[in-house]
Amino acid sequence: MQGLSGRVVLGLAGFSMTPRDRKADLATIRAGIEAGAAILDTARAYAQVDNSLYGEELAAEAANGTDVIVGTKGGHSRINADTWDADISAGRIRDDVESSLRVFGREQLDLYYLHRVDLADQPVEEGVAALAALRDEGKLARIGLSNVTVSELERATAIAQVDAVQNRHTAMGREADDVVAWCEANQVAFFAYSPLRSSIPAPRLAAVAAERGATLQRLQLAALLHSSPVVSVISGATRPQTALDSIAAEREPWTAELQTAYEADLA
Numbered sequence: 001m002q003g004l005s006g007r008v009v010l011g012l013a014g015f016s017m018t019p020r021d022r023k024a025d026l027a028t029i030r031a032g033i034e035a036g037a038a039i040l041d042t043a044r045a046y047a048q049v050d051n052s053l054y055g056e057e058l059a060a061e062a063a064n065g066t067d068v069i070v071g072t073k074g075g076h077s078r079i080n081a082d083t084w085d086a087d088i089s090a091g092r093i094r095d096d097v098e099s100s101l102r103v104f105g106r107e108q109l110d111l112y113y114l115h116r117v118d119l120a121d122q123p124v125e126e127g128v129a130a131l132a133a134l135r136d137e138g139k140l141a142r143i144g145l146s147n148v149t150v151s152e153l154e155r156a157t158a159i160a161q162v163d164a165v166q167n168r169h170t171a172m173g174r175e176a177d178d179v180v181a182w183c184e185a186n187q188v189a190f191f192a193y194s195p196l197r198s199s200i201p202a203p204r205l206a207a208v209a210a211e212r213g214a215t216l217q218r219l220q221l222a223a224l225l226h227s228s229p230v231v232s233v234i235s236g237a238t239r240p241q242t243a244l245d246s247i248a249a250e251r252e253p254w255t256a257e258l259q260t261a262y263e264a265d266l267a
Contacts, residue, residue, distance in 0.1 A: 003069070004111075004142075004164060004189035004232065006225055008247050009039040011193065011234035012055045016046040016078070022058070029062040031240035035247040041166075041191065041234050043073035043115055044096055049081050056103045069110045071164070071191075072100050073146055075127060076115035086119035088127030097134050111164060113144035117152060124152045125159055132160035144191075150182045157186070166191040166234070171220035172200035172265065174227075183230045193234045195224055204261035214252065217242075221249035223262045 010032045015025050029040065040063055046055025059070050074096030075088035093114070100109055112134075114120075114127040124145070131143040144164035145156060156162055165183055169176040169192035176192070183190040196217055205223070209216045221233045235246035 004039070005230045006250075007039055007232045008037060008221060008225070008250050009041050009071075009191060009232055009234045010037045010243060010246075011236050012040065012042040012046050012058055013193075014236045014238045015058060016048060016055055020048065020054075025058055025238070026062055028238060028240050028243050029058060032235075032237070032243035032247055033062065033066060033068055035244050036250070037068070037243070037247055039069045039071065039232070041071045041193075043076065043113075044100070045073070045076045045078055045084055045115060047078040049078070052078060053099075053103055056100060060104045070104070071111035071113065071144065071166075072109065073113040073115035073144075073166075074100065075117075075120060084116075086116040086121075088114045088117060088120040088122045088124070088130075090126055090130040090133075093127055093130040094134065097139060101139060108138055109140050111142040111144055112140045113146045113164070113166060115146050117145055118147040118149075124148065124156050128156045128159050128162070135160075148179070150178055153179070153182055162188055164189040164191060166193055168192075168194050168197075169224070169231075170198040170200075171195050171224050172198040172202055174266070180228050180231060184228055188230065189232065190228070190230045191232050191234055192224055194236070195233045196220055196236075200265075202262075202265040204264045205258070208258055208261050215245055218245050218249045218252060219258065219262075221246060222252040222254060223258070225249060226254045226259070 040059045042055040042059040048054040142163035146166040167176040206216045237243035
């Protein structure tokens with residue numbers, strides 16, 4: 001878990017939703033890296049309709065020549081404008097890993113997840129066994145699971161060590177608190193995706209943000225970072241200024257006033 005937890009991660013999912021300006025996307029990612037982002041998050045599924053590798057290619061180009069850790073995912077890919085598949089079979093995972101190795105031009109990937117465990121027809125054990133074999137072969141440094149339950153984590157870790165978990169977990173909804181607790185107990189890094197996508201208001205945090213001259217979004221990211229020692233947050237920023245604001249959450253002073261405001265908004 002060392003080096004993975006307590007960070008703001010730049011997530012590339014948003015770069016696959018609409019036609020993109022590649023130079024602008026790279027500028028956003030590089031701005032985040034220059035500001036201190038140490039981890040990028042991408043996937044085979046983060047693709048353009050006419051480029052099935054767009055998300056991984058962006059991450060590979062932006063991270064080239066840096067010490068940034070890149071996490072990517074397989075077993076889930078874009079079929080067309082509105083359709084994605086989910087397949088964590090051993091053959092599919094091996095094919096996806098080999099494809100990612102070619103995109104990144106590496107012999108070993110930093111962190112590799114089974115992506116949509118919740119949608120796949122195959123049991124989690126099959127995909128985890130495939131990842132474990134690839135790690136034993138030296139092709140993966142760390143393995144992770146995305147969109148999983150505590151029960152699935154228990155089944156997975158009966159087969160192999162899991163280094164990271166990535167689930168939806170918003171600052172105001174705290175949807176994955178049970179999975180975070182499991183990760184704490186087992187010293188596994190937890191990555192919260194869509195951390196700001198919640199309709200639950202945060203008036204007290206908003207008031208503190210206004211007093212500080214900070215954005216509410218930055219304080220919400222900071223709240224999640226301070227909620228658990230194993231938690232990192234994935235920022236979906238698609239513009240340099242929002243990437244910089246997200247990275248600043250790591251350095252935002254967390255005070256008793258902020259903790260009180262956050263707990264009151266959660267109540």
